[in-house]
Amino acid sequence: MLSIRPANLRDVVVLNTLIHEMADYERLPAATTVEMLARDGFGPQPQFNALMAYWDGQPAGYAFFYYSYSTFRGPGLFLEDLFVRAQFRGKKIGDSLFLRVAAIARAKHCFGVMLNVLDWNRPALVFFQKHNVRFLDGWKTACLDGEALQAIAQVE
Amino acid sequence: MLSIRPANLRDVVVLNTLIHEMADYERLPAATTVEMLARDGFGPQPQFNALMAYWDGQPAGYAFFYYSYSTFRGPGLFLEDLFVRAQFRGKKIGDSLFLRVAAIARAKHCFGVMLNVLDWNRPALVFFQKHNVRFLDGWKTACLDGEALQAIAQVE
Numbered sequence: 001m002l003s004i005r006p007a008n009l010r011d012v013v014v015l016n017t018l019i020h021e022m023a024d025y026e027r028l029p030a031a032t033t034v035e036m037l038a039r040d041g042f043g044p045q046p047q048f049n050a051l052m053a054y055w056d057g058q059p060a061g062y063a064f065f066y067y068s069y070s071t072f073r074g075p076g077l078f079l080e081d082l083f084v085r086a087q088f089r090g091k092k093i094g095d096s097l098f099l100r101v102a103a104i105a106r107a108k109h110c111f112g113v114m115l116n117v118l119d120w121n122r123p124a125l126v127f128f129q130k131h132n133v134r135f136l137d138g139w140k141t142a143c144l145d146g147e148a149l150q151a152i153a154q155v156e
Numbered sequence: 157m158l159s160i161r162p163a164n165l166r167d168v169v170v171l172n173t174l175i176h177e178m179a180d181y182e183r184l185p186a187a188t189t190v191e192m193l194a195r196d197g198f199g200p201q202p203q204f205n206a207l208m209a210y211w212d213g214q215p216a217g218y219a220f221f222y223y224s225y226s227t228f229r230g231p232g233l234f235l236e237d238l239f240v241r242a243q244f245r246g247k248k249i250g251d252s253l254f255l256r257v258a259a260i261a262r263a264k265h266c267f268g269v270m271l272n273v274l275d276w277n278r279p280a281l282v283f284f285q286k287h288n289v290r291f292l293d294g295w296k297t298a299c300l301d302g303e304a305l306q307a308i309a310q311v312e
Contacts, residue, residue: 019227031230048225069204071175074187106309112301132304136297145268148288153262
C-alpha cells in the first residue's frame with residue numbers, strides 16, 4: 001500500500017540514495033550529500049521541500065521542490081525532481097506524488113507547477129503530457145556557472 | 157552616475173512600475189502589484205530579492221531573483237528579470253546589475269545563476285552570450301497551470 005508524506009530529517013539518508021538513483025537514470029552526476037540535505041532542507045530556513053513515497057514500508061520514490069516567484073504570475077512551485085524506483089513502477093506512485101505536489105501548489109496559492117524535462121526522456125514527457133502540462137517552447141534555459149561565473153563575479 | 161543597491165520596502169512602487177515596463181517589452185502581462193511585492197518580498201520570509209539601479213538618482217533598471225535548489229548542483233540563484241529602461245541603455249547598467257547578481261550567487265555559495273530567455277529576444281541572447289552563459293538546449297521547460305492544475309489538484 002502507498003503512503004506519501006513530507007520528508008523529515010530522518011529521511012535524508014533514504015532521500016539522498018533516491019536522488020542519486022534518479023541522477024543515474026538521467027545520466028547526470030548528483031551533488032547532494034546527506035549532510036547537505038540535512039543542512040539545506042531541514043534547518044531554520046529550508047531551501048527545498050520533499051515528499052517521500054513508501055510502498056508497503058519500502059522507499060519507492062520522492063518529489064523534490066522549492067518555491068519560485070514569477071513577476072508575470074506571482075508565487076510558484078518549481079518541481080525539481082519526481083522519481084519512482086524501477087521496481088515500484090506501474091503502481092501510479094508517480095501520479096500520486098505529482099497530484100500531491102499540485103495540491104500543495106494550490107494550497108500555497110501558487111500559479112502553477114514549473115518543471116524542466118530532458119528532451120530524450122520519453123517516459124517523463126509522456127507522463128507530464130498525460131497530466132496536461134504546457135511546454136513553454138519559446139523559452140531557452142541558460143546558466144552562468146563554472147569559470148564564466150568566477151570571471152564575472154571577480155570583477156565586483 | 158550609477159548606484160545599485162538591494163531593494164527595500166520604499167522601492168516597491170518604482171519596482172512595480174519597472175516590472176510592468178519589462179513585461180510590456182516582453183509582450184506578456186505582469187501579475188505583480190505594489191501590495192504583492194510588499195507582502196512577498198519584504199515580509200518575515202521574503203520569497204524574492206531585487207536590486208535597484210539608479211542613474212543620477214533616476215530609476216534606471218532592476219534585477220529580480222530568488223534562490224533555487226538543484227539536486228545535481230546544490231543551492232542556486234534563479235534570475236527572473238534583468239531590465240534596463242530604454243532611455244538608460246548604453247551605460248553598461250545591465251552589465252553592472254548582472255555582475256552584482258553573480259557576486260551575490262558566489263557569496264551565497266550558489267553553483268550558478270539560472271535564467272530563462274525568450275527565443276525571439278535577440279538583445280537578451282546577445283547580452284547573456286557575451287557573459288558566457290551556457291544554453292541548456294537539452295531541457296524543455298513546462299508548466300502545470302490553469303484548468304490542468306485545478307483538475308489534478310482537485311482529485312486530492
